[in-house]
Amino acid sequence: MAVVRDDVMPVRSSDDIVRVRQEVRARAIEIGLSLVDQTKIVTAASELARNTLDYGGGGTTRLEVVQDGGRRGIRLTFEDKGPGIADVELALKDGYTSGKGLGLGLSGARRLSNEFFIESKPGEGTRVTIVRWK
Amino acid sequence: MDRIPILKMGDALLITIQVDMHDRLALALEEDLTAKIAATKAKGVLIDISSLEIVDSFIGRMLDNIAAVSRMLDADTVVVGMRPAVAITLVELGLSLTGVKTALNVERGMLMIQNRLRGLGDFSGRRS
Amino acid sequence: MAVAADWAGVISRHHDEIIKGWLQQLRDDGTLQTGRIKDAELEGECRRMLALVGPELAHGAAHSPLGGELRDMLVALSRSRALQGFTPSETSNFVLGLKLPLFGAIGVDYPDQADVIAGATIEATRKLDRLALLTIESFQKSREEVIIRQQREIAELSTPVVKLWDGILALPLIGTLDSERTQVVMENMLQSIVEHSAEIAIIDITGVPTVDTLVAQHLLKTVAAARLMGADCIVSGIRPQIAQTMVHLGVELNVISKASLADALALALQRIGKRVVDTAGATAAPVEFLR
Incomplete structure (x- = not known):
């Protein structure tokens, strides 16, 4: 899988979440995702960026345009150095939340993506990667 | 900080969300609207989201x-x-907003509110 | 090292016999029997190809690139064969059928030179085999294009969104629903709801033989999405087996459903405040809709 383009954005405030959404939208249009798929990946990005901010205490979003053979896609990586998640399985369940949200962030973002990876260590931080293919 | 304007139209309040809201703006809207309903004794609230390109769980929860x-x-x-x-994305996300009534456009929404005010029962045919 | 055979000379000396032998070969293979191609047309194609193949064979080196004109001709030929409904072997036999007449001709011209014949035969076989493979490849490609086009056409044909009345849309689904098609259909329907400002959409699945869990889920999601947009869906024509399967799968179809499209329409009209009045016995006026 080749990386065609690579940007890193900070996630420190709720304004940054808006910027991440706009940037993801721009990339999604660029690689020709359908309107529904654009909306899905932007929404997933919004959920995960908010998690980074609210639970991870801020971090970064990496936006990559990737190419695998003939198909293009968007890969997003959300990284924080927050408290981490003790039980990833549990965190992925619908409706589970440790905070004030609806508990749909992680599980919802997973449903909105084609690929979903999560790594988390308590005390060290969390990294979530999603991919949406054209 | 920006605020989203709330218009009063007869017995109803009309809010048109036209910007990509950040979370604080959404929270502010929730507060402003609560105050305004109490102050105006409005019987209906119409929220027009036709300009919104996404609704994530945060905005969904606000609604x-x-x-x-x-x-x-x-x-x-x-x-x-x-x-x-x-709508497709929101359903996929797992939010169906079952507590929220919906209409295709402002005109239809207004009609629903008026019908209720005229005592034509609850919104015809719309599950609540 | 033996002397190379003079293919150009062989072909020009035996031109008519080669064509005749080739055509005979093709007839024996049954290419003509189906009547999809005329004798004269086939002969024209043979003549054109032989004219192009001659220089190619005379070239010598086994790995010389396939001549542009020859290549173009064979690609176009395979393409038309594919569209006319020939089989891949009939298509490649067109090229392979040239072998025997060619080898016959070279045997006549070099009667006592087995090594020349062997060398020339191997050389020609290599080249003709590559050309035959080229025809199969082009044939395959054309078939794929046809399939893709047909898939698109089927998808469009089978998913019309029709307006039944002001504010009422119907989506008569026909045929097997795979999850991808369901998704496209449902997106189209939601878009039509916006375009027609339709309050009610009837999804009629009378023509759907089976519904699996994924499709049922798409259906439910669409109904939920339509509700979020402010429209109601009615599902009609659920077959008894499908209803049973759904219950067994634990898919609770928490939607308004009606036995037939007619029942669904009646309900939809009632919802938007219209009434169907029977005027039988009265004037010749057709069914009237009153507010």
């Missing part, structure tokens, strides 16, 4: 909250104009 709060204050909330792509 749910507004509906619940206004119900307690004896006003009905109708969310109008949700785009197809937004």
Whole structure:
């Protein structure tokens, strides 16, 4: 899988979440995702960026345009150095939340993506990667 | 900080969300609207989201909250104009906003509120 | 090292016999029997190809690139064969059928030179085999294009969204629903709801033989999405087996459903405040809709 383009954005405030959404939208249009798929990946990005901010205490979003053979896609990586998640399985369940949200962030973002990876260590931080293919 | 304007139209309040809201703006809207319903004794709240390109769980929760709060204050909330792509995504995300009433456009939404005020029963055919 | 055979000379000396032998070969293979191609047309194609193949064979080196004109001709030929409904072997036999007449001709011209014949035969076989493979490849490609086009056409044909009345849309689904098609259909329907400002959409699945869990889920999601947009869906024509399967799968179809499209329309009209009045016995006026 080749990386065609690579940007890193900070996630420190709720304004940054808006910027991440706009940037993801721009990339999604660029690689020709359908309107529904654009909306899905932007929404997933919004959920995960908010998690980074609210639970991870801020971090970064990496936006990559990737190419695998003939198909293009968007890969997003959300990284924080927050408290981490003790039980990833549990965190992925619908409706589970440790905070004030609806508990749909992680599980919802997973449903909105084609690929979903999560790594988390308590005390060290969390990294979530999603991919949406054209 | 920016605020989203709330218009009064007869017995109803009309909010048109036209910007990509950041979370604080959404929270501010929730507060402003609650205050305004109480102050104006409005019987209906119309939220036009036809300009919104996404509704994530945060905005979804805001809509749910507004509906619940206004119900307690004896006003009905109708969310109008949700785009197809937004609706599909919201369902996929796992949010069905069952507590929120919906209509295709402002005109239909207004009609629903008026019908209720005229005592034509609850919103015809619309599950609540 | 033996002397190379003079293919150009062989072909020009035996031109008519080669064509005749080739055509005979093709007839024996049954290419003509189906009547999809005329004798004269086939002969024209043979003549054109032989004219192009001659220089190619005379070239010598086994790995010389396939001549542009020859290549173009064979690609176009395979393409038309594919569209006319020939099989891949019939298509490649067109090229392979040239072998025997060619080898016959070279045997006549070099009667006592087995090594020349062997060398020339191997050389020609290599080249003709590559050309035959080229025809199969082009044939395959054309078939794929046809399939893709047909898939698109089927998808469009089978998913019309029709307006039944002001504010009422119907989506008559026909045929097997796979999850991808369901998704496209449902997106189209939601878009039509916006375009027609339709309050009610009837999804009629009378023509759907089976519904699996994924499709049922798409259906439910669409109904939920339509509600978020402010429209109601009615599902009609659920077959008894499908209803049973759904219950067994634990898919609770928490939607308004009606037995037939007619029942669904009646309900939809009632919802938007219209009434169907029977005027039988009265004037010749057709069914009237009153507010």
